[in-house]
Amino acid sequence: MKSKIFLLSVLFFLTTAAVSAQAKNAPRSIISTTALIRKYHDQKELSGMQKGELLELYIERIKVLVKTLPYIALVTKPGVTMADLGIPDTSENKKFLDGQAEGTTIFLDTTVDFQRKMMPYSDKGNLIAAILFYENTLKSLHEFNDL
Template structure:
């Protein structure tokens, strides 16, 4: 259990550091400048960003819906294990840096008593964009490298991610 705790801590630190690395980008893919809240085109007809509903702290896609046994994973093809590993990693990266705030999707900054200000919404949007950029790069890397991984190690890590998420569910219910 001590090794699982240490791996969990390492993974949490890794996710936070790498997500922050991308947090310096101020322009979203849709052209919105997060600092000013305006469309980043050179025309004078810039539009204000209008966001009325607060976003969830934890993405609704940050859930493992099916848990597997060692036997079932051992019977899967390596390609299926790679895909499952990547899907589980997405969940971990989207959820772990925010678990001190919320452990389940649907909780908003308002639910936590955090002021629903433009600045707080920008901060959350910047973090979401940084996470997506990090995931995009990581997935590209993993799709090229994981096919060379040992199948048993893939099985072990998928089980590790699933156990970590089960533990998080237990903590969230306390």
């Protein structure tokens, strides 16, 4: 009985190690795959929302913009990897991409904390205008490749 438990434990450990090793070697997207807007809104729709809902939309749009704008000279959509663009998949390039992702995460954590503390004091009309501005900016990124 003990040998079965030991054997299953070893098998589980090896399986876990193999899966995590494959995940490290998988190509990473330059723009985070979470940098997506599920739905765009109009002013009438936003006016009917509570301030808390507007704040969440505002924060979501900031996150998408921060995860997208630094890369528009390379790519404007999530899911594109370095290999897709012909960038060598070297350890140095991966290190730069990882460092950028880490810096972006730290920046976003600080920014979101600030937004959650300060934006509840903002005027609802200004919050709606900012959301619409961010959404228009994001829509224009979809047209960026046509230029």
